[in-house]
Amino acid sequence: MAIIVPSILSADFTRLGDELSAVERAGADWIHVDVMDGHFVPNLTMGPMTVEAVRKVTALPIDAHLMIDNPDQFIETFASAGATHISIHAEATRHLNASLQLARKCGAHPGVALGPSTPLSVLEWSLDYADYVLLIAVNPGFGGQELQPAVLDKIRALRAELARRGLSTIIESDGGINDRTIGDFAAAGVDAFVAGSGIFAARDYSAAITRMRSEIERRRRSGALR
Secondary structure (H helix, E strand, O other): OOEEEEEHHHOOHHHHHHHHHHHHHHOOOOEEEEEEEOOOOOOEOOOHHHHHHHHHHOOOOEEEEEEOOOHHHOHHHHHHHOOOEEEEEHHHOOOHHHHHHHHHHOOOEEEEEEOOOOOHHHHOOOHHHOOEEEEEOOOOOOOOOOOOOHHHHHHHHHHHHHHHHOOOOEEEEEOOOOOOOHHHHHHHOOOEEEEOHHHHOOOOHHHHHHHHHHHHHHHHHHHHOO
16 A cells, blocks of 8 residues: 655645646545644644635545644534544544544544654554554654654554554654655555655656655565565
8 A cells, every 4th residue: 555645735825726636637645634723733724624625626535634732623624624534633632532433423534643752652542443543754833844763663663563453554654755755654664655845846746756656666575575
């Protein structure tokens, strides 16, 4: 599995419809929407109206990453707006299992997001409730940052835990992913790759995504041959 997920945080919002159509034609699998409230993270970005606008332009799955306080108050709103995948930060909710169950009840695939310094141990009693886990490889809040290499070890540890439990949970990662680093994420065990500037800063989105897929396959193949 290699799911390429362009993050519109890096798109040109003066022509967002064209940008979405372009990455869809280029081979994107999902669209990533970073939702920030200025409290949980030090930045303000998008809300349900953005998801509604994205849904009007594309039929691709919409992956809403809620970097917000009190996420339970907004899960239903984002699902109604068209989000098919909703990730909730474990650090932002007191009752993670209930939040994940709420997302599923609203018709979305529930995901757990973890910041770089949050240990995997917080998932011990919640992993079975999540369809995917989003491991952030930078401090959440701003795009264009370089990845924190220690997160690759966290990805490997999560992959091992999923194998131990016999779970098919998707591992998603975001932060510092481009055609130079994506192979490291693939080798560590990532299934879904969120890329912002790694795609939208390229002159040719199709070529950028093709390079990413080629690097994923190269690293996975070389790992399998060892």
